[in-house]
Amino acid sequence: MISMSNDSGTVFPYRNPAKKDADIVRLARAAGAIPIAVTNTPQHCMNWETYNNVTGLTMNPYDQKRTTGGSSGGESALISSAASLMxxxxDIAGSLRLPPMFNGIFGHKPTPKLLSIEGHVPDCLDPTFEEYFALGPITRYSEDIPLLLKVLKQPGRYKQVKILLDGRGWK
Known part of the structure; x- marks a missing residue:
């Protein structure tokens, strides 16, 4: 495992690289994914813009006068600019949906608890946190969302993931 950034856009007097993979990263690696980066987010992943005092501002790759959105703006900009496919x-209040929309790609906030949030930074001790917070896929092509959801879903959680595909029925 390569240690990746774990500071959530917060200035600390020391570096705190990840000591282990988050659950969804572990599942992605097991399926053959090769993580290439931890992308920019606003401080503590809590803003409509992707700016922090550690790495600065992320802008829309197609028009530097426009925002990439937040908080998953760094990931959306990377995928939108063809540096990665997925x-x-x-997402708490739109972070998997708005940045992809601003950048012309696709994001999906899945059903709460479908994907594990274990290992996400920042975390929260509120017992209801998982009722409104979710991790999910961001993809360049819409047809990759079901693929990535199947790879990332928690083992034993919902035996079958049903996804409506272009009005052709449930898969």
Whole structure:
């Protein structure tokens, strides 16, 4: 495992690289994925723009006068600019949906608890956190969302993931 950034856009007097993979990263690696980056987020992943005092501002790759959105704006900009086909982001109030929309790609906030949030930074001790917070896929092509969801879903959680595909029925 390569240690990747774990500071959530927060300035610390020391570096705190990840000591182990988050659950969804572990599942992605097991399926053959090769993680290439931890992308920019606003501080603590809590803003409509992707700016922090560690790495600065992320802008829309197609128009530098426009925002990439937040908080999954760094991941959306990377995928939108064809540096990667797919990735993951987090969502409380639109962060898996708005940045992809602003960048012309696809994001999906799955059913709460379908994907494990274990290992996400920042975390929260509120017992209801998983009722409104979710991790999910961001992809360049819409047809890759079901593929990535199947790879990332928690083992034993929902025996079958049903996804409506272009009005052709459930798969």
């Amino acid at each position: 990735g993951v982001g987090s």
